[in-house]
Amino acid sequence: MTVRQGEMFGLIGPNGAGKSTLIKMLTTLLPPTSGSAAVVGYDIIRQPGEVRRHIGYVPQLLSADGTLTGYENMLLSARLYGIPRTERAARITRALARMGLTQVADHLVGHYSGGMIRRLEIAQNLLHRPKVLFLDEPTIGLDPAARETVWEHVRDLRDSFQTTIVVSSHHMEEIEEMCDRVALIDRGRLVIVGTPAELKSRAGPGATLDDLFIQLIGAAAEAEAAEGYGAVRRARRAAREHG
Amino acid sequence: MGPSDAPAAPPASMAENRLGRLADYATQCLAVAAAEVQKLRHDPVELFTRAAQPVLWLVLFGEVMAQVRGISPGGVRYLDFLAPGILAQSVLFVAIFYGISAIWERDLGVLQRYLVSPAPRSALVIGKALSASVRALSQALIVYVLTLALGVDIDLDPRSILGAVAAIAVGSALFSTFSLIIACIVKTRERFMGIGQVLTMPIFFASNAIYPLSLMPGWLRAVSHLNPLTYEVDVLRALMLSSGRSDYGLLFDFTVLFAATAALTAIASRLYGRMGY
Numbered sequence: 001m002t003v004r005q006g007e008m009f010g011l012i013g014p015n016g017a018g019k020s021t022l023i024k025m026l027t028t029l030l031p032p033t034s035g036s037a038a039v040v041g042y043d044i045i046r047q048p049g050e051v052r053r054h055i056g057y058v059p060q061l062l063s064a065d066g067t068l069t070g071y072e073n074m075l076l077s078a079r080l081y082g083i084p085r086t087e088r089a090a091r092i093t094r095a096l097a098r099m100g101l102t103q104v105a106d107h108l109v110g111h112y113s114g115g116m117i118r119r120l121e122i123a124q125n126l127l128h129r130p131k132v133l134f135l136d137e138p139t140i141g142l143d144p145a146a147r148e149t150v151w152e153h154v155r156d157l158r159d160s161f162q163t164t165i166v167v168s169s170h171h172m173e174e175i176e177e178m179c180d181r182v183a184l185i186d187r188g189r190l191v192i193v194g195t196p197a198e199l200k201s202r203a204g205p206g207a208t209l210d211d212l213f214i215q216l217i218g219a220a221a222e223a224e225a226a227e228g229y230g231a232v233r234r235a236r237r238a239a240r241e242h243g
Numbered sequence: 244m245g246p247s248d249a250p251a252a253p254p255a256s257m258a259e260n261r262l263g264r265l266a267d268y269a270t271q272c273l274a275v276a277a278a279e280v281q282k283l284r285h286d287p288v289e290l291f292t293r294a295a296q297p298v299l300w301l302v303l304f305g306e307v308m309a310q311v312r313g314i315s316p317g318g319v320r321y322l323d324f325l326a327p328g329i330l331a332q333s334v335l336f337v338a339i340f341y342g343i344s345a346i347w348e349r350d351l352g353v354l355q356r357y358l359v360s361p362a363p364r365s366a367l368v369i370g371k372a373l374s375a376s377v378r379a380l381s382q383a384l385i386v387y388v389l390t391l392a393l394g395v396d397i398d399l400d401p402r403s404i405l406g407a408v409a410a411i412a413v414g415s416a417l418f419s420t421f422s423l424i425i426a427c428i429v430k431t432r433e434r435f436m437g438i439g440q441v442l443t444m445p446i447f448f449a450s451n452a453i454y455p456l457s458l459m460p461g462w463l464r465a466v467s468h469l470n471p472l473t474y475e476v477d478v479l480r481a482l483m484l485s486s487g488r489s490d491y492g493l494l495f496d497f498t499v500l501f502a503a504t505a506a507l508t509a510i511a512s513r514l515y516g517r518m519g520y
Binding site (some may be wrong): 063 | 357359
């Protein structure tokens with residue numbers, strides 16, 4: 001599976017499918033148990049430092065520090081990412097303005113709304129101009145208006161800087177509307193990948209991504225159940241023969 | 244890139260490069276500590292509530308134990324003997340529970356943000372240790388003022404104070420890094436609290452903090468000699484009091500403290516990344 005530069009790539013799948021785990025592996029937080037991957041041409045196992053230098057990551061959890069102000073959070077990121085001292089203030093001001101946070105830059109993040117925090121987290125990840133931005137459930141727990149704003153900003157990023165965006169979500173409509181291509185993941189496996197239109201046409205005329213989701217995941221779950229029963233039967237038979 | 248536009252880098256620029264990387268590394272360490280200072284500025288209440296404990300130790304424990312014969316060696320007033328020990332203790336207590344903030348950050352997601360940044364793990368660990376030192380020094384300032392008010396024979400020579408600051412900073416870095424290692428292993432607050440409580444007792448009591456080692460049975464004295472807190476207290480006893488002197492020599496004390504901190508930092512740097520799992 002390959003994600004192209006400047007692409008908006010969606011990851012969908014049921015809870016526990018491995019979307020977050022995949023993103024954690026690609027962002028070098030978690031070493032893979034097997035297999036390999038490269039991000040911006042750097043191997044995630046052998047060159048984790050180079051990978052980190054070229055990516056941004058907004059985790060599902062809160063990554064902005066609530067006990068600091070927005071500006072202080074940005075300053076922390078700028079220093080960790082080695083932004084030259086002379087450029088720090090200008091880049092921070094620009095990133096905050098781009099995310100519409102200039103007014104609240106000096107407020108404690110603990111007082112921000114959910115949507116503002118997400119935008120700050122994205123702003124933190126703009127300072128070093130990443131080639132790839134990973135967003136894990138960026139709109140979880142946000143009201144529709146805040147969701148819309150976050151997506152607008154993400155799309156704007158892609159359009160302005162050709163940043164590759166890899167995003168996971170439970171909201172099929174969001175993924176369908178925003179992403180160029182989508183991968184459906186289930187139980188740690190890639191089930192299908194394609195453009196939203198391709199995927200929908202596979203599910204039948206007039207189908208939505210939701211339909212496809214239910215078709216594919218439902219079928220897989222049944223297959224697994226059969227396999228599980230067969231495996232148990234084989235194991236029990238073996239036990240009887242050897243015991 | 245063709246060979247024409249890639250000339251061999253002259254040695255001077257290589258040295259410059261290395262210097263630049265070193266500066267980046269220092270910035271990354273300090274970034275973490277600077278964030279801690281900002282947090283303390285936003286909410287300094289914690290520092291003052293923490294100051295209550297050393298006062299209680301000095302006033303309650305100190306007054307009673309002063310009546311015990313033989314507890315302070317060489318005819319030193321017990322309150323004077325105790326003050327550096329209590330300073331070291333208050334630093335230890337802050338540092339040994341510092342790891343819980345790493346677990347807290349992990350649960351929130353703030354930790355993941357540190358771990359996906361290009362900052363080397365060791366820079367993050369050193370930054371955390373410096374943060375703990377910042378807290379410890381603000382605590383030490385309060386203990387200094389209190390002990391002065393209680394009439395302890397404090398040495399106000401700037402050189403002595405500077406030496407004490409160094410001992411407090413490195414002692415705090417040592418125990419907070421130890422705490423971070425435990426946090427990396429246990430990963431949950433509940434387990435951490437249990438282990439933290441269990442560790443605090445032997446580190447504090449198997450040391451020269453509140454009584455001289457000469458009162459201890461041989462085996463306990465041997466344990467105390469392996470305890471870094473003993474050497475931190477030794478420095479503080481020499482530098483905090485006008486009449487103070489060191490039992491082991493300041494050079495030896497600082498060597499032990501720095502070596503232990505370096506070893507713990509190396510271990511913590513290897514483990515810190517696993518907090519992201």
